[in-house]
Amino acid sequence: MSWPGYRWVGYGGAAALTAAATLVGLAMRPHFELVNIAMVYLLAAVAVALRFTRGPTIGASALSVVAFDYFFVPPSGTFSVDDPQYLLTFAMMLGVGLVISQLATVVRAQAQAQARLALEAETERIRNALLSSISHDLRTPLAVICGASSSLTERGERLGADERRALAQDIFAQARDMSELVAKVLEMTRLESGAIALRRDWAALNEIAGSVLRRLEERLAGHMVMIDLPEQLPLVRIDSVLVEQVLGNLLENAAKHTPPRTLIRLRAQTGAQVITVSVEDFGPGLPEDELEHVFGKFERGGGWVSGRGGMGLGLAICRAIVRLHGGAIWAERLPGGGMAFRFTLPLEPAPEMPAGDCALVNG
Amino acid sequence: MAEARGTILVVEDEPEIRRFLRSSLGAEGYKVVESPAGQRGALDAGMHKPDLVIVDLGLPDLDGVEVIRRIREWSPIPILVVSARTQERSKIEALDAGADDYVTKPFGVGELLARVRVALRHIRRTGIGEDLFLGESRINFEKRIATRAGQEVHLTPIEFRLLGCLARHLGLVVTHRQLLREVWGPSHVEHTHYLRIYMKQLREKLEADPVRPQHLVTETGVGYRLVADEEKYQGSDKL
Numbered sequence: 001m002s003w004p005g006y007r008w009v010g011y012g013g014a015a016a017l018t019a020a021a022t023l024v025g026l027a028m029r030p031h032f033e034l035v036n037i038a039m040v041y042l043l044a045a046v047a048v049a050l051r052f053t054r055g056p057t058i059g060a061s062a063l064s065v066v067a068f069d070y071f072f073v074p075p076s077g078t079f080s081v082d083d084p085q086y087l088l089t090f091a092m093m094l095g096v097g098l099v100i101s102q103l104a105t106v107v108r109a110q111a112q113a114q115a116r117l118a119l120e121a122e123t124e125r126i127r128n129a130l131l132s133s134i135s136h137d138l139r140t141p142l143a144v145i146c147g148a149s150s151s152l153t154e155r156g157e158r159l160g161a162d163e164r165r166a167l168a169q170d171i172f173a174q175a176r177d178m179s180e181l182v183a184k185v186l187e188m189t190r191l192e193s194g195a196i197a198l199r200r201d202w203a204a205l206n207e208i209a210g211s212v213l214r215r216l217e218e219r220l221a222g223h224m225v226m227i228d229l230p231e232q233l234p235l236v237r238i239d240s241v242l243v244e245q246v247l248g249n250l251l252e253n254a255a256k257h258t259p260p261r262t263l264i265r266l267r268a269q270t271g272a273q274v275i276t277v278s279v280e281d282f283g284p285g286l287p288e289d290e291l292e293h294v295f296g297k298f299e300r301g302g303g304w305v306s307g308r309g310g311m312g313l314g315l316a317i318c319r320a321i322v323r324l325h326g327g328a329i330w331a332e333r334l335p336g337g338g339m340a341f342r343f344t345l346p347l348e349p350a351p352e353m354p355a356g357d358c359a360l361v362n363g
Numbered sequence: 364m365a366e367a368r369g370t371i372l373v374v375e376d377e378p379e380i381r382r383f384l385r386s387s388l389g390a391e392g393y394k395v396v397e398s399p400a401g402q403r404g405a406l407d408a409g410m411h412k413p414d415l416v417i418v419d420l421g422l423p424d425l426d427g428v429e430v431i432r433r434i435r436e437w438s439p440i441p442i443l444v445v446s447a448r449t450q451e452r453s454k455i456e457a458l459d460a461g462a463d464d465y466v467t468k469p470f471g472v473g474e475l476l477a478r479v480r481v482a483l484r485h486i487r488r489t490g491i492g493e494d495l496f497l498g499e500s501r502i503n504f505e506k507r508i509a510t511r512a513g514q515e516v517h518l519t520p521i522e523f524r525l526l527g528c529l530a531r532h533l534g535l536v537v538t539h540r541q542l543l544r545e546v547w548g549p550s551h552v553e554h555t556h557y558l559r560i561y562m563k564q565l566r567e568k569l570e571a572d573p574v575r576p577q578h579l580v581t582e583t584g585v586g587y588r589l590v591a592d593e594e595k596y597q598g599s600d601k602l
Contacts, residue, residue, distance in 0.1 A: 172471065175469070176469070176471075179469045183448055186449070199584070201555045202555050202556035202559055203555075203559065204559040204562075204563060206563070206573075206574055207559065207562065207563070207581045208581070208583060209574065210574055210575055210576055210581060211580075211581040211582075211583045212583075213575055214575070214580065227574045227575070229574065235556055235559055235560075239584075240583050240584050241451060241583055241584035244583045244584075351554075351556045353556075353557070353560065354521075354547065354551075354554075354557055
């Protein structure tokens with residue numbers, strides 16, 4: 001609404017509508033009283049007030065008075081007025097125009113305020129969802145940690161060695177999950193606030209895959225993970241720490257949402273401009289209408305009830321990281337059932353290699 | 364308790380973290396000296412002559428990296444860095460400043476003790492004369508011979524140098540910068556892609572499954588770590 005020509009569009013509109021009112025008035029003239037024709041002008045002023053700002057509305061009112069005087073008030077075809085009563089009509093037309101323009105301004109301001117409030121309410125709703133989600137996911141582990149550690153300190157000597165060990169193990173496991181959850185929340189906050197600057201460097205995706213599999217060995221142990229990467233994948237210029245997180249989150253997600261021993265396949269495909277990396281699972285999959293939502297901040301996918309923490313933040317983090325890299329991420333249903341999560345990373349011209357030693361390399 | 368296995372200086376400002384370090388390291392037979400701040404820590408390292416130093420990077424009075432620099436001015440003792448997940452950059456700085464390895468908070472005691480053992484063993488090892496065992500691969504640096512399942516594998520001079528550099532820090536992390544400087548020279552420290560290519564070659568030649576390497580391990584964003592079959596490494600001496 002603020003581009004410089006907009007004002008003139010408003011005045012042009014005011015002139016056009018007044019002209020239209022004049023034409024209608026001329027058509028009405030043989031059959032109607034002049035007062036009714038004045039009403040047509042008022043209608044034009046209201047239309048201008050609804051569509052444009054205050055200036056054009058006042059302009060339309062003034063122009064209406066002039067046109068009404070010239071074309072309709074006897075003697076028509078001149079600006080002179082025979083009957084002084086019409087001066088009152090002019091004043092009323094002008095006055096009503098001003099009042100309408102004022103009212104329209106207020107209504108418009110209220111509508112804007114309403115929209116802002118709605119936006120704030122949405123932000124608030126998201127914040128509440130985050131808080132309730134975090135507090136739910138934190139409360140359980142905290143309860144376990146408090147309970148188990150107080151049993152150890154207050155009743156420790158009465159417990160058997162096995163019981164003590166089990167309690168301590170629970171504390172460790174819950175604290176580790178909590179720490180991961182907190183790390184994810186912090187990560188999302190940092191990504192959203194734009195506080196993360198990419199540290200791009202040449203990286204090999206198969207190396208990142210190897211590293212992530214090592215890190216998640218325990219969590220992926222119940223599933224069959226198949227690495228299906230081409231022998232000669234080009235290097236990509238990425239922030240490897242962040243992209244490793246994307247791969248890790250996708251693999252963890254696949255493991256979390258499919259039954260044990262389900263096959264999970266990691267693939268990559270090189271195109272002209274991008275590399276497409278896919279994590280495919282052969283589990284139950286997601287319904288079609290949820291594919292778009294899974295990357296939202298607090299979605300958990302209806303059928304994918306999460307057993308442990310994570311709050312669906314994992315995929316939102318993936319999306320933020322991939323977008324930072326100028327790539328895209330999406331979810332697809334596989335024809336035979338199961339899900340594919342794919343993301344792209346842009347390719348750049350390959351870096352220059354050192355000369356000399358390569359000659360000695362076989363193949 | 365038997366004679367201490369060594370003295371460990373812990374430079375850490377959080378008393379609770381000091382306490383669990385003290386109890387778990389103490390239970391393993393190490394003597395623990397504690398410094399609650401960086402300035403003190405750098406001085407204590409000179410005074411107590413510990414066998415290993417554990418430095419937290421988030422100290423209130425003095426940057427942990429600075430503590431490492433001060434110690435490195437006069438001593439090669441192993442230094443282990445404790446860092447938070449958000450301190451990626453200072454972790455790498457600390458390693459480049461001479462720290463030998465790191466653990467990321469929060470960590471389990473098992474992980475910490477493993478790092479301590481590797482760092483202490485590293486200083487005791489005499490040299491590169493013994494054979495290096497990586498699964499079914501075996502490397503002798505003196506004779507420049509590498510075999511895999513008994514078959515000779517041809518390694519290029521740069522591959523040997525790269526592997527040698529990692530082997531000198533066996534079990535410890537070596538940053539990209541350190542590797543590039545030692546293998547290609549100081550003007551190549553930014554050329555991370557050299558490492559990507561050569562590590563891939565080394566893995567294809569020496570690892571049973573190059574995609575899931577067991578020995579030439581990637582520390583994403585930081586560098587590489589060579590993990591050998593330790594028992595074999597210490598035991599045998601002939602090819």
